[in-house]
Amino acid sequence: MASQTNTLTEGPLAKQIFLVSLPLALSNLLVARFYGARHPKDVEKTVHSAAIISAVAGVVLLLIGLLGSPAMLRLLHGGGPCRRSSGQNSSDRHSR
Numbered sequence: 001m002a003s004q005t006n007t008l009t010e011g012p013l014a015k016q017i018f019l020v021s022l023p024l025a026l027s028n029l030l031v032a033r034f035y036g037a038r039h040p041k042d043v044e045k046t047v048h049s050a051a052i053i054s055a056v057a058g059v060v061l062l063l064i065g066l067l068g069s070p071a072m073l074r075l076l077h078g079g080g081p082c083r084r085s086s087g088q089n090s091s092d093r094h095s096r
């Protein structure tokens with residue numbers, strides 16, 4: 001029986017990471033190309049556009065995470081908010 005092991009480069013998570021990082025990689029290529037061609041105005045525009053796109057994507061992902069996390073926790077049967085114990089050592093918490 002052959003065992004099937006997935007690495008981080010396979011599956012839907014890897015595809016999502018690739019799709020998120022692809023625009024950043026392309027902007028880096030454009031910056032390098034314009035910098036090598038000695039076009040400082042194009043470098044400035046490209047960096048400016050990449051910064052705006054990154055900021056907007058960050059805000060969108062933040063909102064998705066904040067608004068989607070309660071539903072995701074319900075879906076995964078997660079408990080309530082994390083509670084820190086004060087004055088208890090770890091053996092007390094695990095013995096319950």
